[in-house]
Amino acid sequence: xxxxxxxxxxxxxxxxxxxxxxxxxxxxxxxxxxxxxxxxxxxxxxxxxxxxxxxxxxxxxxxxxxxxxxxxxxxxxxxxxxxxxxxxxxxxxxxxxxxxxxxxxxxxxxxxxxxxxxxxxxxxxxxxxxxxxxxxxxxxxxxxxxxxxxxxxxxxxxxxxxxxxxxxxxxxxxxxxxxxxxxxxxxxxxxxxxxxxxxxxxxxxxxxxxxxxxxxxxxxxxxxxxxxxxxxxxxxxxxxxxxxxxxxx
Amino acid sequence: xxxxxxxxxxxxxxxxxxxxxxxxxxxxxxxxxxxxxxxxxxxxxxxxxxxxxxxxxxxxxxxxxxxxxxxxxxxxxxxxxxxxxxxxxxxxxxxxxxxxxxxxxxxxxxxxxxxxxxxxxxxxxxxxxxxxxxxxxxxxxxxxxxxxxxxxxxxxxxxxxxxxxxxxxxxxxxxxxxxxxxxxxxxxxxxxxxxxxxxxxxxxxxxxxxxxxxxxxxxxxxxxxxxxxxxxxxxxxxxxxxxxxxxxxxxxxxxxxxxxxxxxxxxxxxxxxxxxxxxxxxxxxxxxxxxxxxxxxxxxxxxxxxxxxxx
Numbered sequence: 001x002x003x004x005x006x007x008x009x010x011x012x013x014x015x016x017x018x019x020x021x022x023x024x025x026x027x028x029x030x031x032x033x034x035x036x037x038x039x040x041x042x043x044x045x046x047x048x049x050x051x052x053x054x055x056x057x058x059x060x061x062x063x064x065x066x067x068x069x070x071x072x073x074x075x076x077x078x079x080x081x082x083x084x085x086x087x088x089x090x091x092x093x094x095x096x097x098x099x100x101x102x103x104x105x106x107x108x109x110x111x112x113x114x115x116x117x118x119x120x121x122x123x124x125x126x127x128x129x130x131x132x133x134x135x136x137x138x139x140x141x142x143x144x145x146x147x148x149x150x151x152x153x154x155x156x157x158x159x160x161x162x163x164x165x166x167x168x169x170x171x172x173x174x175x176x177x178x179x180x181x182x183x184x185x186x187x188x189x190x191x192x193x194x195x196x197x198x199x200x201x202x203x204x205x206x207x208x209x210x211x212x213x214x215x216x217x218x219x220x221x222x223x224x225x226x227x228x229x230x231x232x233x234x235x236x237x238x239x240x241x242x243x244x245x246x247x248x249x
Numbered sequence: 250x251x252x253x254x255x256x257x258x259x260x261x262x263x264x265x266x267x268x269x270x271x272x273x274x275x276x277x278x279x280x281x282x283x284x285x286x287x288x289x290x291x292x293x294x295x296x297x298x299x300x301x302x303x304x305x306x307x308x309x310x311x312x313x314x315x316x317x318x319x320x321x322x323x324x325x326x327x328x329x330x331x332x333x334x335x336x337x338x339x340x341x342x343x344x345x346x347x348x349x350x351x352x353x354x355x356x357x358x359x360x361x362x363x364x365x366x367x368x369x370x371x372x373x374x375x376x377x378x379x380x381x382x383x384x385x386x387x388x389x390x391x392x393x394x395x396x397x398x399x400x401x402x403x404x405x406x407x408x409x410x411x412x413x414x415x416x417x418x419x420x421x422x423x424x425x426x427x428x429x430x431x432x433x434x435x436x437x438x439x440x441x442x443x444x445x446x447x448x449x450x451x452x453x454x455x456x457x458x459x460x461x462x463x464x465x466x467x468x469x470x471x472x473x474x475x476x477x478x479x480x481x482x483x484x485x486x487x488x489x490x491x492x493x494x495x496x497x498x499x500x501x502x503x504x505x506x507x508x509x510x511x512x513x514x515x516x517x518x519x520x521x522x523x524x525x526x527x528x529x530x531x532x533x534x535x536x537x538x539x540x541x542x543x544x545x546x547x548x549x550x551x552x553x554x555x556x557x558x559x560x
Contacts, residue, residue, distance in 0.1 A: 016513075017377045026381060094349070095358050123376055123494070124361045126349040129319070133353035138320055138425035141346045144488075154428060159342040160441065160497065161489050162432040166318055168425045178478075178495055179488065214388040215358045218371070223382050226520065229541040235554040238526065241542050246524045248445075248503040249470065249559065 001111040001148075001170075003046040003055045005080065006101055006131075007039040007062050009071045010121045019220040026121070026220050035071040038116025040078075041176040044183040045146065046114050047079035054148050055112075057081050061104055063097060065089055069199060076194035077186045083197070088204035094122075096211035098130035103207040105135055110171065112153070117142050117175040128175035138168030144179040250334035250369065251304070252278035255326060256285045257343045258293055260315075263300075265442045266339035268403035271302045273396040274337045275404070277369040280304035282333070286322055288315040294413050301407040311418035316427035323350035325419055330355055330391055335369070340395035341441075352393045359393035360385055364400040378494040379517035398441060399500035399521060433489045440490070443473035445503045446522075448492055451479040452508030452530070452548060459485040462552050463507060469559050475499065477515050493518035508548045511536030528552065 011017055012032040020027045035043075049055035060075035062068045063086045072083035086100060105113060113135075118125035125141075132139035140146070140155030144163065147154040157164045158177045204211070232238045242249045252274040257264040267283075274281050283297045286309045297306040309325055326347075330336050336351060338344035340362040352359040364382075365373030371386045372394065387394075440446065447467040453459045459480065467474045476486035478493055492499055494517040504522035509515065511527070511534055519525065520539060527540035528551050537543040544551060 011377070013378075013513075017380055019381060026377065093358050095352065095356075098353060120494075121377055123378065125345050126352070126359065126361060129346065129349035130353040132320075133323065133350045136422075136424070138318075139346070139350070141319075142342060157342075157346075158488060159430075161439070162430065163488075164430045165428040166425050167428050169423070172424075213358055215360070216386045216388070217383060218386055219384040220376070221382050221384070223375070223379065223520075226525075226539060227541075229525070229537070229539075229543060231537070231543045231545065233544075235544070235546075235551055235558050238542055238544055239555065239558045242503070242524070242526070246503075246541065248524050 001055050002057045002059065002108065003049060003112045003114060004059045004061055004104060004108055004110040005039070005042050005046045005075065006113065006115040006127070007043065007060055007071055007075055008036040008119045009033050009062065009064055009068045010036045010119055013037055013120055019222065023219045023221055025217060035074050036116050036119045038118060038120070038176055038178065040183040041178060041180045042114040042116050043075045043078050043080060044181045045176060048181065050079065059084060059108060059110070061086065061101070063088060063092060063100055063204070072199055073194050074186065076197045076199070077190045078184060081197065083199040085199065085201045086204050086207070087201050090204070090211065092211050093213035093215050094124050094126035095130055096209070096213055097127050098134055099209045099211065100204065100207060101127070101131045102134040103209050112171060113173045115173070115175050117177050128173050132173035135171070135173070138172045140166060140168055140172060140174040142177045143174050144177045146174065250278055251280040251282060251332070252335040252337055253326070253330065253333045254281055254283050255336070255338040255344070255347065256283055256297060257339060257341060258285065258287060258290070260287045260290055261293060263293065263296055264339070264341070265403050265439070266341050266398035268300065269398040269401040270337050270339045270396050271300060271404040272401040273363070273366060274335065275302045276366045278335060282307055284326065285309070286314050286317060286325060288312050298411045298413055299406045301404045303411050305411050306413045307416055308413060309416045309418055313418055313421060316430070318425040318427055319347045319350050320422045320424040322347055323354055324422065326351045327354040329416070333391060335392040335394070337394055337396060339398045341398065344395045348393055348395050355391065357389045357391060357393055358387060360387050361395045363394050363396045375517070378513055379520060380513065397498060399498055433487060437467065438471065438473045440473040440475060440492070440497050441499060443499070443501055445470045445472035446475050446492070446499050446501045447472045447505045447507065448475035448477065448509060449480055449486065449507050450477040450509035451483055451485070453480065453485055456485045462549060466505070466552055466556050469556055477509050477512070506536050506540070507552055509536050510534050511539060
């Protein structure tokens with residue numbers, strides 16, 4: 001079984017982001033970028049499937065500029081076999097991204113595509129579902145457990161208030177929840193090895209996908225600040241404030 | 250213009266999140282149709298017909314939809330979407346799983362987790378774990394959006410009744426099958442809609458301590474119980490308790506954070522609460538930057554004291 005893992009390069013989750021001075025977008029200049037954390041869970045699961053003998057090959061795919069090679073090398077160091085960079089300086093909508101991944105599926109013919117459940121910049125949680133639809137296959141979103149059985153996979157999904165299990169025919173798309181696994185730390189020898197693994201670059205234009213979008217980002221702004229709070233000295237004072245000032249109890 | 254709302258339900262009761270989605274749609278739409286897909290849902294359809302803001306209820310009732318999967322629901326919705334200018338559902342795990350499938354079937358962009366509606370095409374949505382708000386415009390012919398339930402009031406019932414129409418089922422796409430659902434049973438209010446939420450962090454130290462400290466206070470306040478991701482990962486509380494960017498987003502009247510450090514991903518899930526209270530032994534904990542009332546103290550003693558003071 002061949003597995004394709006789609007990964008995204010995002011502002012590191014420890015960085016506090018700000019709007020650009022003109023409020024037109026997020027200021028991402030000279031901040032640390034990393035692999036999207038949910039995508040790291042997706043790579044980890046794919047590599048574990050290979051180690052368990054379920055997967056035969058793991059292909060990591062990213063869409064973006066030449067700088068995106070760093071997250072692909074990260075995936076290779078985690079254990080992916082090869083990587084594909086679909087090179088473009090455009091920022092794609094979720095639908096456009098799903099269309100590009102559909103074209104990758106056409107070329108690579110995987111049995112499983114994994115992505116993170118959402119990217120921590122846009123927080124949209126759309127791409128996996130859109131790819132599954134364009135490909136006309138089943139989707140296991142927000143997955144916390146996978147059990148493969150011949151030509152199908154049982155996916156346990158994190159839903160509001162509990163878990164749900166669905167069975168998907170293969171091929172299928174799975175989006176990784178945080179609880180799917182614990183991603184491994186990168187070891188230096190693996191990083192060195194990853195430099196020798198194949199990383200192919202394809203121009204986005206070569207796929208002939210229409211990536212036009214009807215979405216327009218008009219502005220990015222800080223959310224309204226909360227009024228500063230106070231420290232109380234005792235429980236008595238706290239209860240008094242909640243009763244008489246905030247009137248919530 | 251008219252809007253289609255996709256109802257979320259357990260075949261007996263509509264989820265409160267759907268009532269919030271109706272309120273959101275009411276802000277830009279002249280008429281709102283509620284689509285209920287399920288099995289043996291005639292009583293539910295009558296409930297829907299009494300919702301303030303609903304113009305018409307459309308029902309697809311078939312054994313196929315006793316436990317439907319998004320792969321089978323999406324074609325039903327895409328099939329009638331051209332009758333509407335907007336299709337809206339709540340940004341719950343149900344809505345997030347389903348609507349992108351509808352969008353891809355229709356070859357349309359969508360906007361997810363909307364927290365503010367400026368006009369029929371322009372919305373506010375949080376990005377970067379709620380650290381920033383993005384204002385986006387969608388020029389698609391049909392607007393597809395999921396709305397964050399805590400950002401909109403739940404629409405109430407009314408006395409008049411809207412018409413109910415029945416639509417036909419379709420054969421299953423055969424791509425996915427439902428196997429099982431495990432929902433944590435609880436007598437407490439639902440976390441996402443509770444008026445008061447009491448949450449615990451990793452400082453509680455164990456699952457036993459978590460229950461011992463958080464549960465009695467939650468009982469006293471008729472509150473839902475929540476937890477940080479760190480507390481869930483440490484096994485102190487079940488997954489369903491997790492509040493934050495990757496768990497449930499809450500906006501209660503009162504949020505009490507006990508032993509919570511205040512990581513960005515947790516704050517993203519609580520910062521729209523009306524009043525935030527933090528009890529933590531560490532005076533430098535980030536949570537104090539967000540708390541309306543903070544108490545630096547041993548949490549085991551304080552919570553017990555608070556519980557007694559509420560008598």
